[in-house]
Amino acid sequence: MHPLPDHTPSARYERGLDKLREIDGAAGERVIAALADIAPDFATYLVEFPFGDVYSRPGLDLKAREIGVVAALTALGNAAPQLKVHIHGALNVGWSRTEVVEMIMQMAVYAGFPAALNGLFAAKEVFAERDTADLP
């Protein structure tokens, strides 16, 4: 890989890493680690732009941001691993399992029943993981 042009550890990176840990916990850190040997700069961008820039913005609270991501990833239907990370994220920032299930169900209206079904089965896996780890 080439060196990244004038890219140094920054307030954006620090802020992003804190936010990533707050939202996605261990699942987020595993994604960063998995990128280390293939695209380490992409891991940097992932911390900096989505988490350091976007999630850190005032204007919309973190809880609202996270339920929107669950809705969008359920509707898109082509990013199952990321949907699971953000179902964890939504629960981590204070949504209940019932609320997450409700949002996924609602996507049947906007993206069809298969998208909602696949979202519900992703939620089922996440809930089982959290039961094992004794998380809400």
Added chain:
Amino acid sequence: MHPLPDHTPSARYERGLDKLREIDGAAGERVIAALADIAPDFATYLVEFPFGDVYSRPGLDLKAREIGVVAALTALGNAAPQLKVHIHGALNVGWSRTEVVEMIMQMAVYAGFPAALNGLFAAKEVFAERDTADLP
């Protein structure tokens, strides 16, 4: 069109119509009216299932449901008229313009910058419509 099998005015329909008016206001009623000559039964389903069944559920409040729909329709990027209806809807149920803009911006992370850009331009049109009508 054929008659709908054993389909009578119902609590679902009444509840759905109230909910449709609460969320989408005049924009929702225009959709219903536009279906009258092509697929009147579909207008009935639209009132009954999304609004009478799904939006009327407890377990997730209406405000959260509506911001999730804005997120999902922005991300899907293939339903511009419905996105505009639900940007109105999100504002109608209590989100501020800033909050709606923040959610749309965030979709750049999950569905790409073009999806977010097109969502922002839809919001711009909606805000102009509401300025004319003196709505928040």
Added chain:
Amino acid sequence: MHPLPDHTPSARYERGLDKLREIDGAAGERVIAALADIAPDFATYLVEFPFGDVYSRPGLDLKAREIGVVAALTALGNAAPQLKVHIHGALNVGWSRTEVVEMIMQMAVYAGFPAALNGLFAAKEVFAERDTADLP
């Protein structure tokens, strides 16, 4: 989970369950069962709206409805489990394996060769399941 508002066993549900069994057979019932612990109300909606309302409508026969679903799910390409259920469904309501393969192949034109290839490999799995079960 919260109780569903004024939702009682209904003609829609009964009619939907009959239709679900006619089209999807055991595969459909497995989906319903898999929802029992995560979103039982969604199982109810799945029986009522797609099967009790839509598939039960006059105006288009069941065979035509089912080949359209195979076409659409192949083209969408993000709902592999549901595509397999509906390939079973298309065969259950009277299409031949050749006809199903033809429809999937045709999706190369509308959604690209990868979508068609993935649809054909889904069909291959379904045909193998049916050979084992001695189904046409």
Added chain:
Amino acid sequence: MHPLPDHTPSARYERGLDKLREIDGAAGERVIAALADIAPDFATYLVEFPFGDVYSRPGLDLKAREIGVVAALTALGNAAPQLKVHIHGALNVGWSRTEVVEMIMQMAVYAGFPAALNGLFAAKEVFAERDTADLP
């Protein structure tokens, strides 16, 4: 543009042009004409592969092929002009307006209500065009 390598008028082209006219009528020929100055070889491929190869195959009749295309294009939701051409096509090969409307409505289940709504409004435009031309 470069000349197409060893590509000569062929049975595939002749067969495809007949099929294109049978299915899409004037709308199909307008697409071919619109490609003449930008990508004439693409017009050739469009006649040869979808129409000369795929639609001309035995194994699934033309009527079934065409209703599947209406289903798929409604579900994909990103090809409005082509959906309109194929709603014409479905009517041209023998489906009734009611049947076409039913198939589009059904896509609400598989791709969401916005996709179905946009499909119904496309159908409405097509039906108006055909009323003017005194077509069924």
Added chain:
Amino acid sequence: MHPLPDHTPSARYERGLDKLREIDGAAGERVIAALADIAPDFATYLVEFPFGDVYSRPGLDLKAREIGVVAALTALGNAAPQLKVHIHGALNVGWSRTEVVEMIMQMAVYAGFPAALNGLFAAKEVFAERDTADLP
């Protein structure tokens, strides 16, 4: 709008603006201007992340980056304005009209004929705009 947290003019922004002008020319600057009243921070991000970070990276030359974007936006099929901007961009960085047309045609294989057709018609509009402006 809220102030952006610790966000100051930066090397990323300067580098991004240069790159944006090099690739997209006036079309890129119009997008930035159009965001000024609805989401000015998003204009900043658009300059900084895609152009200041990604396009400015070594490891893949700008010409290759730009033809890939034309391919991707044609295939996605839900971002017509951005596709037009990047067809301009591809021509601006040295691809010929024939090469751009070839890449768009090829997307018929991966995303279907409708996506390719809509891409070709976008190219036709761009070429006409450039003819007027006496651009290659």
Added chain:
Amino acid sequence: MHPLPDHTPSARYERGLDKLREIDGAAGERVIAALADIAPDFATYLVEFPFGDVYSRPGLDLKAREIGVVAALTALGNAAPQLKVHIHGALNVGWSRTEVVEMIMQMAVYAGFPAALNGLFAAKEVFAERDTADLP
């Protein structure tokens, strides 16, 4: 399966098979073989149209064609097996691993971070396969 109408071995097929082997190597031939029992005619079309017609065209060199396909399949996000085949393909026709990674990373801008992440993990698998086979 039915016989294909007047379809004989042709220059298109021979040319396509050569091109398929040049681009996709063993991975391409495995796809052809996997179609033999379910849709042998589709294997023929796959050789003839994408490889015999499109990839064989002058006007855009093979290297450019292949990086565009990697971009498009990453962005579409619903064709993981084909993306892997074409990451192999891009490396086979002369792109470096770094260049392929750069193109995939760039898709974060156009299709979102989840699409890019899933593309990077596909690349990681391909690179491991090639390490085992001692390929660049």
